[in-house]
Amino acid sequence: MFLQPASLSAAIDLLAQQGGKLLAGGTDFFPALGQGVEPRPIIDISQLPELGRIEVGKESIRLGAGVTWSAVASALLPPGFDGLKAAAREIGSIQIQNRGTIGGNLCNASPAADSVPPLLTLDAEVEIASPRGSRTLPLADFILGNRRTALAADEIVTAILVPANRGDFTSHFVKLGSRRYLVISIVMIAVALSRAADGAIAEARVAVGSCSAVAQRLPLLEASLIGCRSVSDIAKNVLPQHLGTLSPIDDVRASATYRRDAAATLVRRAVQDCFVKAKG
Known part of the structure; x- marks a missing residue:
């Protein structure tokens, strides 16, 4: 079953009611699937506008979880993000960078995920939403091990938050x-x-x-x-x-x-x- 909710709230409701596998860019999901078939409903969140924005505020810089690596690489961000932008240009091919997302890279939780070291140096936090509301976790507490995260089954990563003063680095x-x-x-x-x-x-x-x-x-x-x-x-x-x-x-x-x-x-x-x- 392939589901494509029109809003973040609808995606949260679908995940809570039906369970399933979230699909963002799909650049890790489909290779891992191989010749197999995903038995759970697939919930496509790649088109949700709430997840696709980069917002620079006075207190924090918010990278939506659905922002692609091409968007990160081309964004007008402070010098503290130069390391992250350099990592974005190293992730796979141009095609992968056009589809792969920052949130998907974190949720895949590979030890070789290129985004994690630069985000750690920025003291990044992960914003998470569920039917119970939202919460944030330091990135260092979000990834627990190889392919393991602190996400509950009904939670969605919505953004990565970086303190604005880290942009001065x-x-x-x-x-x-x-x-x-x-x-x-x-x-x-x-x-x-x-x-x-x-x-x-x-x-x-x-x-x-x-x-x-x-x-x-x-x-x-x-x-x-x-x-x-x-x-x-x-x-x-x-x-x-x-x-x-x-x-x-x-x-x-x-x-x-x-x-x-x-x-x-x-x-x-x-x-x-x-x-x-x-x-x-």
Whole structure:
């Protein structure tokens, strides 16, 4: 059964009454289905206007869950979103970017989801709606593991919320794969920095993806970067113990050892590049 509600409230009612599988861009849904048939009703929310808007407010910047990656990449957003926009340009092909959505990427909850590290550096929250009303969760609490989220069966992700002051940061994103485009990440790094009047790093946000079941921030590294005044300072403050919480695996794309070594190198480079960008 294929259902296409005309409004968000109608979609919430359908999901609560009939259950089913939500369909946004479908770029993960259909490949995962393969030659099988989805036994549950499919509720298509891809055309809901409530989910397709980007709104810049004084307190927060709201990215509707149905906003496509092409829309993210081309949106007029503050510098703090440059890392997210760079990630948007790395997600699959142009066709995938035209269909895939930010909310769908989060709900798919892949350890290699390109959007998660930059959104973590922006302190993003996930807005969720259900018949009981709406709630928000920090992104770090929303994704629970490989393909697992905190969504209840009758809940829909409606938006991603970013504090407006995160837009003042300088941000950067680096992705390592077996080729330049159309590739699942081996390692990815997102960085967001703010600098004090004297040029030193005042605040740092660093997140790593594809090196654990859920992308994660590196708080020990972030703390050590505060006060750094040069790229050489940064090199001295990126230490192996700062990446100790990562738990990379061996798979067809790379070994755990390679991932850990690559992450250490890419974190240093990404922070240095972001620092130089902030200086400019």
